[in-house]
Amino acid sequence: MAGSSIKPTPLLKDELDIVIPTIRNLDFLEMWRPFFEQYHLIIVQDGDPSKNIKVPDGFDYELYNRNDINRILGPKASCISFKDSACRCFGYMVSKKKYIYTIDDDCFVAKDPSGKEINALEQHIKNLLSPSTPLFFNTLYDPYREGADFVRGYPFSLREGVPTAVSHGLWLNIPDYDAPTQLVKPLERNTRYVDAVLTVPKGTLFPMCGMNLAFNRELIGPAMYFGLMGDGQPVGRYDDMWAGWCMKVICDHMGWGVKTGLPYIWHSKASNPFVNLKKEYNGIFWQEELIPFFQSAVLPKECTTVQKCYIELAKQVKEKLGKLDPYFIKLADAMVTWIEAWDELNSSEGKPAKLPNGTAK
Amino acid sequence: MAGSSIKPTPLLKDELDIVIPTIRNLDFLEMWRPFFEQYHLIIVQDGDPSKNIKVPDGFDYELYNRNDINRILGPKASCISFKDSACRCFGYMVSKKKYIYTIDDDCFVAKDPSGKEINALEQHIKNLLSPSTPLFFNTLYDPYREGADFVRGYPFSLREGVPTAVSHGLWLNIPDYDAPTQLVKPLERNTRYVDAVLTVPKGTLFPMCGMNLAFNRELIGPAMYFGLMGDGQPVGRYDDMWAGWCMKVICDHMGWGVKTGLPYIWHSKASNPFVNLKKEYNGIFWQEELIPFFQSAVLPKECTTVQKCYIELAKQVKEKLGKLDPYFIKLADAMVTWIEAWDELNSSEGKPAKLPNGTAK
Secondary structure, three states, X not given: OHHHHOOOOOOOOOOEEEEEOXXXXXXHHHHHHHHHOOOEEEEEOOOOOOOOOOOOOOOEEEEEOHHHHHHHHHHHHHHOOEOOHHHHHHHHHHOOOXXXXXXXXXXXXXXXXXXXXXXXXXXXXXXXXXXXXXXXXXXXXXXXXXXXXXXXXXXXXXXXXXXXXXXXXXXXXXXXXXXXHHHHOOOOOEOOOOOOEEEOOOOOOOOOOOOEEEEEHHXXXXXXXXXXXXXXXXXXXXXXXXXXXXXXXXXXXXXXXXXEEEEEEEEOOOOOHHHHHHHHHHHHHHHHHHHHHHHHOOOOOOOOOHHHHHHHHHHHHHHHHOOOOOHHHHHHHHHHHHHHHHHHHOOOOOOOOOOOOOOOO | OHHHHOOOOOOOOOOEEEEEOOOOOHHHHHHHHHHHOOOEEEEEOOOOOOOOOOOOOOOEEEEEOHHHHHHHHHXXXXXXXXXXXXXXXXXXXXXXXXXXXXXXXXXXXXXXOOOOEOOHHHHXXXXXXXXXXXXXXXXXXXXXXXXXXXXXXXXXXXXXXXXXXXXXXXXXEXXXXXXXXXXXXXXXXXXXXXXXXXXXXXXXXXXXXXXXXXXXXXXXXXXXXXXXXXXXXOOOOOHXXXXXXHHHHHHHHHOOEEEEEEEEEEEOOOOOHHHHHHHHHHHHHHHHHHHHHHHHOOOOOOOOOHHHHHHHHHHHHHHHHOOOOOHHHHHHHHHHHHHHHHHHHOOOOOOOOOOOOOOOO
């Protein structure tokens, strides 16, 4: 029975990196200090490399700016977005750990309904270390949580679950709305604490937000590419969505699970809806084609690794979405470059990544 | 935008019947009086027809026992289970209303975390009157609830949703576990109030429990057959599951939605796990075959009504599950009989159902 095997949640101190796209204020790390200080941080500076990012004392971190990315990846640096938080995926690539947690710098510690501060990372670890149930829906949500189990009518052969690849956390206060919804509902705040974790069923797509996201890098890392966004690109704010759709198709193919729900963080600040509209308008139009594309994408049996799946998906993107806009031809090429760069930095010969200049400690 | 069109929930007083399989204690209706008194009740007595069911004053009800069912349906009464709460589906058949709410007599009024009594029926009506979103998962759950909406990355073309056919409510206190889980975890109680309603995605099956269930009878009524259970049958406690799997396959085919989550009722009493084990053991074994069967069932385009879908499904049950056990051949025949009886009582000529003897008011 699922709930009877509850153990204390391990910290995974030496197995998890926290990746942050940039840090615009010191409050962010100070607030998270009790929860993050024991982990290694990878900061990928999304703006002007000449500006200095200040990291408070006591944190163990490495920092990469654009110059570092160019130096480490050479011509392959073209696959990493410039002046956009999508550059965070460079951090996934240079990490050597099994798990990644990524969080935006406008996300603070939330409180549960009893007023207790939520240890988001601990909940993500719980989610990642317990199985997922993508093949059949459990009406009492995550059957592996304490006090829950599989309900009557749940096939016993499916109760072992499958490995969890991704844990998608949510946000209290400012909800993750698109620009049109932001404009129509400027005052809406998410105040509803939903005490649930659930598996997104196999064959179902969802909008994966990168604000508060953890994943098993060893399983799904190479699929977590955040695309070409921001400077010089015709679209923004679809980096995490793109990664989510690619990742979900691949997890479904590989037999891995994706969880969403707890933990919440406190999303402090709505981004500017007018700026967002300019970034999003192509994406809002394109996603009407992208969703049917991903819903019908089939990966052949020969795709037995995430890399092979991803290269195949890149091929299908070029073939089927290239007609929609030349951007997708460029993106498909970048997807291939991303995998080449990933394999170079994570080769089995254990070749260490060149250390960046800007690291501390 | 979804959340901006919140209206007060209509009572649907003249459009909804409450169907109760039996009433073993007067407390049940007394407790629900403030919420149920304005509705019409259909009680289908699941036990000995010579025993009298007492209904407290002030309730508007009709009562059917086995003799009534035999008289009204004649030889077709064979499709209605005997001495089992699965007989409740006879109430769905004789109702003339658009909506049905069905509840077990060991389910009491639950309280929300603030201590307020939950009006379960009101929440079910909310669920049924707002659309469902089976084609894409919304991470903030039901986008039509107050304070919620579709998140960034949700395709705009899917935001109108689809009609909701079923609202599946949950249970605090005694969870709906199968006998093996009851035996292993006799003391487990569901204390987690999850403040969410969500659509079960298209293509995903779930275990539908009949304890606290509402549906749009005009849309999906003929698929809500609770099968052959109890007296003289080799299985019990799979009545609601069977209905749920058939219903879900048909809703997916017809383009309708199924919601699960709120409202909660208070499930007061665990049924005897030893008795349950005797009822369930065949079902627990068979469901390992049933789930792949329903997961791969395809209904042809010609199935344009629920009745046609259901007859087609009966054919597939006979063909594919008949090998598993002769019971499924009998069940497939009963599924056809059920549709014949449904159409007879609900014919377009508006032929009224023969009134039972035992009705009051």
